[in-house]
Each structure stands twice: as C-alpha cells, then as structure tokens.
Amino acid sequence: MARPASQRVIESELLDTLPANDPRAIASRSDLVRVNAVMFQSAIMTRLMRTNLERKPLRILELGAGDGRFMLSVARRLGKGWSNVELVTLDQADLMTPKVRADFDLLGWRVKPVVADVFDWIDKPQDGRFDAVTTNLFLHHFTELQLRNLLAATSGVTPCFLATEPRRSGLALWSTGWLRAIGANDVTLHDSAASVRAGFSGRELSRLWPRQSAMNLDERRVGPFTHAFAARAADR
Ligand SMILES: C[S@@+](CC[C@H](N)C(=O)[O-])C[C@H]1O[C@@H](n2cnc3c(N)ncnc32)[C@H](O)[C@@H]1O
Structure with missing residues (x-):
C-alpha cells in the first residue's frame, strides 16, 4: 500500500482549474456527492454540528461550499429542529443551482451565496458574525501560511469552527483508486489522490490555529478517511 509523505504535499486540483461548465467538471462535482457519501462526510459534519452547536436559530458560514449539495445533505440529516x-x-465559483436553493428553502434554511476568493473575503469580511463557520474538503487546498491567515480570520468571526477534511494516510490514498468502481472520472481520480496527499494528520490544524484564541480544540481521525477539527469557545 502506497504511503503518503510525512509532510503535506499541495498540488493544484483539476476541478479548480477547469471552467465550471466544462462537462468533466460537471461530472466531477457529481462524483463529489458520492465521494462525500463513501467518506461519511455529511454524517460526520452532522455529528460535529449537533455536538458543538446549541443555540438556534443559527447563522452559519460555509467556506468552499461548492454547489451546496454537501450542506444540503447535512441540513436534511439535522432534520426538523434545525429550521430557521x-x-x-x-465559493470562488457560482455553482448553486435553483433546485438546490429551493431544497434549502423547503427545510427552512435561508441561503445567501457569496462568490469570492476566500482570501479576498478574509481581507474584508462583510457578513458580520456567525454562530458557526464550517468547511468540508476545502482547507487541504492551502499552504500552512495561507491556513494560518484563514484560521486567524475565521476565529475573529465565530465562536465555533468545524472542518471535515481528507485524512493523510496510506489507507485513504490506496482507497482513492477504488473510486473508479463508483464511476469517478479522471478529474475526480486525480483530485482525490491529490487531496489525500495534501490532507491532514496529527494536530496539524491545531498548530495553525491562532495561539491567543481561548477556544477549545479537538482534532482527530474520524472513520477511515476523515480528519475532523473543531474549535469552540470555552464558554459555549
Ligand atoms: C473539493 S471542492 C468541495 C466542495 C464542497 N465543500 C463539497 O464538499 O462538495 C472544493 C471547493 O473549494 C472551492 N475553492 C477552492 N479554492 C478556493 C478559494 N481560494 N476561494 C474560494 N473557494 C475556493 C472550489 O471552487 C470548490 O468548490
């Protein structure tokens, strides 16, 4: 079984370089729904949200939200107590379809898509404070320096930050080859292996979280393929 390097290796992902309406990109975004399912990402994020968020109604910011289908599946799992x-x-691309927006509406979730590069957004955050900032399969795109800046900005706008990322492990890297079996295209196969090589292990995200923040940090492997990180204000 191939082992990933002991250090993160960050390389550009094909989905980020293809035009949003390229057929291979469209197919790869559909693959991503299945990749999230086989990684149990939405079940893991749902559990993190249930464990770390008490106060409702809620304002949530999702970074690198893609076409919104990931958070829609989380919203469905959270169920009735989580309307309003x-x-x-x-996201840097305008990907959310009217159907996804309508499905959020049915659940009582009011969605405001912001199309921006996350680093432009952190230079001038304009959307106030959030009860939670969440992110899925996004942080691994960035270098340590970029992550330090991103996490510092995030810690200034929320008392609760939740992330579900690829785990950098031999098992996860080996398993990306099996995504062919669920019909994944060349873009997905490339990007999933690249994501694992850029993924996280140990306390790599905790070490990048701003030291002066008084938040409690929890970072661990969850399930076979996921690296989960939660930062939560001590008084919540
Ligand atoms: C692997 S996809 C994950 C999408 C979604 N979270 C999901 O799980 O389906 C990564 C997303 O990050 C977005 N992205 C990458 N770099 C970005 C940046 N610098 N600023 C904003 N969005 C970015 C891409 O457009 C893409 O939608």
Whole structure:
C-alpha cells in the first residue's frame, strides 16, 4: 500500500482549474456527492454540528461550499429542529443551482451565496458574525501560511469552527483508486489522490490555529478517511 509523505504535499486540483461548465467538471462535482457519501462526510459534519452547536436559530458560514449539495445533505440529516438557519455559502465559483436553493428553502434554511476568493473575503469580511463557520474538503487546498491567515480570520468571526477534511494516510490514498468502481472520472481520480496527499494528520490544524484564541480544540481521525477539527469557545 502506497504511503503518503510525512509532510503535506499541495498540488493544484483539476476541478479548480477547469471552467465550471466544462462537462468533466460537471461530472466531477457529481462524483463529489458520492465521494462525500463513501467518506461519511455529511454524517460526520452532522455529528460535529449537533455536538458543538446549541443555540438556534443559527447563522452559519460555509467556506468552499461548492454547489451546496454537501450542506444540503447535512441540513436534511439535522432534520426538523434545525429550521430557521441562515446559511452564507462562500465559493470562488457560482455553482448553486435553483433546485438546490429551493431544497434549502423547503427545510427552512435561508441561503445567501457569496462568490469570492476566500482570501479576498478574509481581507474584508462583510457578513458580520456567525454562530458557526464550517468547511468540508476545502482547507487541504492551502499552504500552512495561507491556513494560518484563514484560521486567524475565521476565529475573529465565530465562536465555533468545524472542518471535515481528507485524512493523510496510506489507507485513504490506496482507497482513492477504488473510486473508479463508483464511476469517478479522471478529474475526480486525480483530485482525490491529490487531496489525500495534501490532507491532514496529527494536530496539524491545531498548530495553525491562532495561539491567543481561548477556544477549545479537538482534532482527530474520524472513520477511515476523515480528519475532523473543531474549535469552540470555552464558554459555549
Ligand atoms: C473539493 S471542492 C468541495 C466542495 C464542497 N465543500 C463539497 O464538499 O462538495 C472544493 C471547493 O473549494 C472551492 N475553492 C477552492 N479554492 C478556493 C478559494 N481560494 N476561494 C474560494 N473557494 C475556493 C472550489 O471552487 C470548490 O468548490
């Protein structure tokens, strides 16, 4: 079984370089729904949200939200007690379809998509404070320096930050080859292996969280493929 390097290796992902309406990109975003399912990402994020968020109604910011289908699946799992949520979805591409927006509406989630590069957004955050900032399969795109800046900005706008990322492990890297079996295309196969090589292990995200923050940090492997990180204000 191939082992990933002991250090993160960050390389550009094909989905980020293809035009949003390229057929291979469209197919890869559909693959991503299945990749999230086989990684149990939405079940893991749902559990993190249930454990760390008490106060409702909620304002949530999702970073690197993609087409919104990931958070929609989380919202469905959270169920009835979680209506009246305001969700700001930030992504560099305008990907959310009217159908996804309508499905959020049915659940009582009001969605405000923001199309921006996350680093432009952190230079001038304009959307106030959030009860939670969440992110899925996004942080691994960035270098340590970029992550330090991103996490510092995030800690200034929320008392609760929740992330579900790829785990950098031999098992996870080996398993990306099996995504062919669920019909994943070349873009997904490339990006999933690249994501694992850029993924996280140990306390790599905790070490990048701002030292002066008084938040409690929890970072661990969850399930076979996921690296989960939660930062939560001590008084919540
Ligand atoms: C692997 S996809 C994950 C999408 C979604 N979280 C999901 O699980 O389906 C990564 C997303 O990050 C977005 N992204 C990458 N770099 C970005 C940046 N610098 N600023 C904003 N969005 C970015 C991409 O457009 C893409 O939608």
